[in-house]
Amino acid sequence: MKTKILVKLILYIDMGNTEEIILAVVDRQNRLLSGACLNIEPRLWVSKRIGHGSLFTLKLSRDKIYDLILEWTSPLGTTVRSLVRDKLERLRSEDRITLPVDDVSIKVIDFEGRPVVGAVVKLGGRIIGSTDGQGVVMVEQVPLDYDYTATVAKDGEEVGFDRLRFTSSRTSATIQVGIYDVTVSVRGAAGQPIPGTQVELIKDGVTIRSAATDLSGTALLPKVIGADYEIRATYGSYRTETRLPKGVRSLDVSLGIKQPSKTKPILVELFFRLVITLVEKLIRL
16 A cells, blocks of 8 residues: 655756755654655756665755655655755755655554554555554554555454544544353243353364353353354253354353252352352462
């Protein structure tokens, strides 16, 4: 993708009464833009390009107006073109031309508003990096005032995309992606909650998440990446599996238990299940 900005600079040059100046091409952070190109019409009066294409030596007449054309292509493939018109005295005093190029940041959050860590972000079809502990990825020297397509992937699954436009007053953006919590409610045949049920989130035969239901018969599976899954609920000899389509955030499951008979053994088993779950959570911390 190539998008272009134009800024023009016109020169009518008298070969007598000339002076040599060095002109820098920089971004809005005042950093040199490596690989910039400069042309003056007519080309006869371009002296040479030095450095890495960010500093230019020019011989210009002191009393003429000049037309310079600058061009810089970013690693994203976006091209900025600038046409600047001015006199030698002004160019010498400023000694640089600033192009509309700046650093930008993209923050990735889930459906709960939490930052998504380790998400791979593409901008304009190119990978720009992974989000940090705050869910943010920084991109240096991005041409402003263009539309970019941003896509986000997590654990190999694309979870979101957006169209972004960065400007001089807006150099950050937030993308909300399809990562969310899933709650599973397990009930018996009479609608009674079944605490202590082991609930598993399964994809392609592999358990991705697991949790035990609490006293209300509800299990929470946090930060699920939007995709199609299977839910398996197991309590003793009772087991059921059901499909969890992409985007579904709550599910009711029935185990067909008629009576919570033998209450005492059930409470003992529940106590140990909850203790084990608590210990597992403490170990993770």
